[in-house]
Amino acid sequence: MKYVAVIPARLASTRLPRKPLREIAGKSMIARVYEAVSAAKLVSETIVATDAREVVEHCEKLGIPARMTSPEHHSGTDRVYEIAGSMDADVYINVQGDEPLTRAEHLDSLIRLMQKPGVEVGTLKIACAASDVANPNVVKVVCDAGGRSLYFSRSPIPFDRDHGGDIRYFKHLGLYAYRKRALESFCSWPESSLERAERLEQLRFLENGVAIHVAETFFDTVGVDTEEDLRRVEALLLARR
Numbered sequence: 640m641k642y643v644a645v646i647p648a649r650l651a652s653t654r655l656p657r658k659p660l661r662e663i664a665g666k667s668m669i670a671r672v673y674e675a676v677s678a679a680k681l682v683s684e685t686i687v688a689t690d691a692r693e694v695v696e697h698c699e700k701l702g703i704p705a706r707m708t709s710p711e712h713h714s715g716t717d718r719v720y721e722i723a724g725s726m727d728a729d730v731y732i733n734v735q736g737d738e739p740l741t742r743a744e745h746l747d748s749l750i751r752l753m754q755k756p757g758v759e760v761g762t763l764k765i766a767c768a769a770s771d772v773a774n775p776n777v778v779k780v781v782c783d784a785g786g787r788s789l790y791f792s793r794s795p796i797p798f799d800r801d802h803g804g805d806i807r808y809f810k811h812l813g814l815y816a817y818r819k820r821a822l823e824s825f826c827s828w829p830e831s832s833l834e835r836a837e838r839l840e841q842l843r844f845l846e847n848g849v850a851i852h853v854a855e856t857f858f859d860t861v862g863v864d865t866e867e868d869l870r871r872v873e874a875l876l877l878a879r880r
Contacts, residue, residue: 641683643728644676647715648736650691664876671739679746688718720826733815740860749816752854759821760851767808778811788851
């Protein structure tokens with residue numbers, strides 16, 4: 640099977656300008672994400688999808704495949720879909736360009752999940768730190784016994800009404816894998832009501848009856864949206880050395 644990883648990288652970020660090109664521990668953020676994805680043995684091909692010629696030129700200097708995509712896209716998923724229109728694959732993997740702590744193990748877990756019969760969309764979860772349960776910037780997910788997501792929310796789910804203390808909370812990691820037909824369907828549907836309320840695009844799949852299968856990982860990530868996030872990730876990367 641052919642697995643293509645697409646790294647959406649938007650230069651026009653408002654909270655952290657020029658985010659993909661910002662340096663973290665001696666390398667640009669986009670270079671760090673690309674290196675991690677390329678280390679996954681089952682990934683057939685990796686490409687950066689961006690809205691900026693400057694990002695393409697930076698990638699070309701580093702030998703990283705990159706392609707211009709429409710500046711009108713509202714999400715990374717739309718960029719993945721544009722790439723899918725000209726690159727054939729059995730599965731497309733959406734790896735956020737602002738997740739420099741991405742590891743090959745994340746890709747391997749997603750690919751194993753997509754190799755199971757009947758899986759159209761896959762993503763990842765990790766045990767949620769107690770300090771993050773009430774944090775609306777950390778998305779939580781609950782799943783059924785078969786590993787299919789029941790819901791994603793910025794609120795603590797499930798709600799521990801009796802404070803029993805034995806509830807396990809899971810943080811959602813925003814890496815996705817799609818079969819092409821699921822990706823096509825997603826981009827043809829309008830924004831859904833739950834998606835709009837939570838500002839979580841994956842809810843569009845659930846509202847339209849498409850199951851999202853979830854694999855557990857033991858490797859956390861930190862999305863970089865602010866200067867503070869960047870410094871935190873840099874400290875974590877330097878600590879690995």
